[in-house]
Amino acid sequence: MTRRIFIVNAALATVLTMGVASAQEVLINAAGATFPYPMYSKWFDEYHKKTNAQINYASIGSGGGIAQVTAGTVDFGASDGPMTDEQIKAFQDKRGMAILHFPTVLGAVVPTYNIPGVAGSLNFTGEALAGIYLGKITKWNDPELTKANPGVKLPGSNIVVVHRSDGSGTTYIWTDYLSKISKEWETRVGKATSVKWPVGLGGKGNEGVSGSVQQTANSIGYVELIYAIQNKMTYGKVKNAAGDFIQASLAGVTAAAAGATMPDDFRVSITNAPGKTAYPISSFTWLLIPAKIADPAKKKAITGFLSWMLTDGQKMTAALSYAPLPNAVVTKEMKAIAKIQ
Amino acid sequence: MHRLRSGDDIAYVITLTCALTILALTALLVFELYKNSAVPRHQFGWSFLVTSTWDPVTGEFGALPFIYGTVVTSGLALFLGIPLGVGAAIFLAELAPAKISNALTFLIELLAAVPSVIFGLLGIFVLVPALIALEPVIRGVLGWTPLFSGPFYGVSMLSAGVVLSVMIIPFIISISREVIRAVPTEQREGALALGATKWETTWDVVIPFARTGIMGSIFLALARSLGETMAVTMVIGNDPAIHASLFAPGYSIAAVIANEFAEATGDLYLGSLIELGLVLFGLTIIINGLARVLVLSTTKKGAS
Numbered sequence: 001m002t003r004r005i006f007i008v009n010a011a012l013a014t015v016l017t018m019g020v021a022s023a024q025e026v027l028i029n030a031a032g033a034t035f036p037y038p039m040y041s042k043w044f045d046e047y048h049k050k051t052n053a054q055i056n057y058a059s060i061g062s063g064g065g066i067a068q069v070t071a072g073t074v075d076f077g078a079s080d081g082p083m084t085d086e087q088i089k090a091f092q093d094k095r096g097m098a099i100l101h102f103p104t105v106l107g108a109v110v111p112t113y114n115i116p117g118v119a120g121s122l123n124f125t126g127e128a129l130a131g132i133y134l135g136k137i138t139k140w141n142d143p144e145l146t147k148a149n150p151g152v153k154l155p156g157s158n159i160v161v162v163h164r165s166d167g168s169g170t171t172y173i174w175t176d177y178l179s180k181i182s183k184e185w186e187t188r189v190g191k192a193t194s195v196k197w198p199v200g201l202g203g204k205g206n207e208g209v210s211g212s213v214q215q216t217a218n219s220i221g222y223v224e225l226i227y228a229i230q231n232k233m234t235y236g237k238v239k240n241a242a243g244d245f246i247q248a249s250l251a252g253v254t255a256a257a258a259g260a261t262m263p264d265d266f267r268v269s270i271t272n273a274p275g276k277t278a279y280p281i282s283s284f285t286w287l288l289i290p291a292k293i294a295d296p297a298k299k300k301a302i303t304g305f306l307s308w309m310l311t312d313g314q315k316m317t318a319a320l321s322y323a324p325l326p327n328a329v330v331t332k333e334m335k336a337i338a339k340i341q
Numbered sequence: 342m343h344r345l346r347s348g349d350d351i352a353y354v355i356t357l358t359c360a361l362t363i364l365a366l367t368a369l370l371v372f373e374l375y376k377n378s379a380v381p382r383h384q385f386g387w388s389f390l391v392t393s394t395w396d397p398v399t400g401e402f403g404a405l406p407f408i409y410g411t412v413v414t415s416g417l418a419l420f421l422g423i424p425l426g427v428g429a430a431i432f433l434a435e436l437a438p439a440k441i442s443n444a445l446t447f448l449i450e451l452l453a454a455v456p457s458v459i460f461g462l463l464g465i466f467v468l469v470p471a472l473i474a475l476e477p478v479i480r481g482v483l484g485w486t487p488l489f490s491g492p493f494y495g496v497s498m499l500s501a502g503v504v505l506s507v508m509i510i511p512f513i514i515s516i517s518r519e520v521i522r523a524v525p526t527e528q529r530e531g532a533l534a535l536g537a538t539k540w541e542t543t544w545d546v547v548i549p550f551a552r553t554g555i556m557g558s559i560f561l562a563l564a565r566s567l568g569e570t571m572a573v574t575m576v577i578g579n580d581p582a583i584h585a586s587l588f589a590p591g592y593s594i595a596a597v598i599a600n601e602f603a604e605a606t607g608d609l610y611l612g613s614l615i616e617l618g619l620v621l622f623g624l625t626i627i628i629n630g631l632a633r634v635l636v637l638s639t640t641k642k643g644a645s
Contacts, residue, residue, distance in 0.1 A: 196398065203496075
């Protein structure tokens with residue numbers, strides 16, 4: 001059934017755009033992650049102004065993006081988490097070719113909280129966050145928290161844990177980080193866009209989590225950095241692998257990306273990355289491009305877009321509060337574009 | 342082929358086609374849900390309905406907490422909504438002056454057209470804080486029952502039930518008022534002539550006469566509350582666990598489908614969400630069937 005819905009979606013998108021497209025226009029359909037949607041929307045619009053390529057992007061979620069590109073109903077997909085080995089194999093079996101990952105921008109997830117009487121930014125160790133979300137640290141004056149926050153008077157009240165209820169890349173990054181910090185988290189819960197939460201209330205979307213946190217005394221939740229910046233929320237500093245408490249910022253996220261060793265297929269997790277200024281709960285978001293594009297016009301448009309996105313496109317990221325790629329990653333991706341046949 | 346002579350034949354064919362289309366759509370829906378949930382049905386069998394683990398990471402899926410949350414919140418909505426809705430309908434149809442009745446009915450019908458996300462937002466920003474403020478009172482009066490025990494964070498099955506009741510009341514009022522008004526005047530005149538008071542006439546004659554229609558309005562309300570997604574997920578707390586307390590968070594079938602479908606990958610996970618859709622369909626049929634049996638039995642008793 002899902003596949004049928006996708007076909008209908010893709011067909012609808014095509015029909016809707018046919019009216020405005022002139023004869024030489026190259027129409028490209030893409031679908032996937034919602035997190036980078038504002039950035040992609042801006043990029044595709046700017047790129048359309050420069051060239052004859054019109055890219056329609058449906059922000060249906062990373063899972064949908066992977067499913068659609070595998071089914072071949074869109075020209076490329078987008079995802080907040082890299083495809084798993086099984087998903088890559090499924091793509092290979094179905095389409096008879098490889099799928100390439102291209103990082104586009106970076107995102108980060110920050111802890112946000114509401115403790116009456118405590119203002120300003122609290123320090124969180126990874127162990128504290130894992131303990132709270134496992135339900136093992138239940139009070140705000142737990143030693144793990146007071147030790148990291150000397151001089152702050154934390155109350156002895158129970159911690160109310162809030163998490164995302166909808167499947168999301170934000171949850172993927174958060175649980176990926178907790179899995180790296182805590183063995184128990186890795187075995188008991190694991191990492192995914194939705195998990196079986198040991199404790200807590202579920203809020204729908206960033207707004208659902210931040211709404212619950214704001215209304216519930218002594219609560220903690222997690223939201224995307226962009227959401228926190230745009231809504232001027234207070235959020236906590238998190239201890240990175242080098243041992244420093246880092247307040248998330250676009251520069252700190254890019255630093256995390258620069259610190260990670262990039263494999264040739266670009267499928268890398270940069271949570272808890274090394275580097276003194278690296279913010280530990282960061283991640284790339286990826287475009288998923290089939291390795292063979294039969295239509296030469298489409299191939300030209302997609303490869304053209306990739307190299308434009310890596311150069312001029314990266315300059316537009318800060319205006320929308322996305323963290324740009326580090327230079328080394330851009331250079332490596334530029335070379336990888338040649339893999340598209 | 343039979344020749345269509347009169348307008349009657351044409352109307353017959355057209356309306357028959359309409360009716361068959363609805364039937365075909367329902368059948369197709371069930372078929373698609375059944376077909377696409379093959380993977381989890383083979384893997385879990387009937388245990389899908391009675392286990393309560395929902396873990397996308399390990400691929401274990403059980404529907405029980407969602408079934409529980411759906412039934413409890415809808416039950417609570419009806420418990421609050423039926424007396425309020427039917428009471429208001431009686432007032433508007435029988436007791437209120439026509440001007441007031443028409444004006445109020447217009448407003449109530451507007452309420453029925455409000456999108457559910459608005460009810461959800463009102464739930465988060467108005468109802469939940471109000472319930473938090475009211476909590477000590479509720480706990481003081483009813484705290485001795487297991488239904489109102491444990492910590493209360495605002496988002497809960499109680500909040501979801503209350504929001505749902507607000508959403509279904511317009512349906513109950515609007516339809517019940519129409520059917521009460523449709524009761525023949527002779528019925529009322531007869532009762533009054535026999536010496537009944539106005540209230541006795543309403544309660545003992547008019548309401549029993551309109552009972553089937555009122556039950557119809559309640560079925561519609563029930564269907565809406567079982568399937569409501571947006572407003573419920575915003576206030577229920579989205580925790581797939583079974584708690585006796587209405588103060589505790591829960592989860593409903595429609596809410597988990599809406600929350601997780603977009604990011605679900607793999608046949609087992611997607612299939613399990615689709616199977617939940619099938620379960621909701623079955624649940625609706627069973628509850629509606631039970632309610633119909635109930636109505637049938639009371640109607641027979643009334644007739645004898």
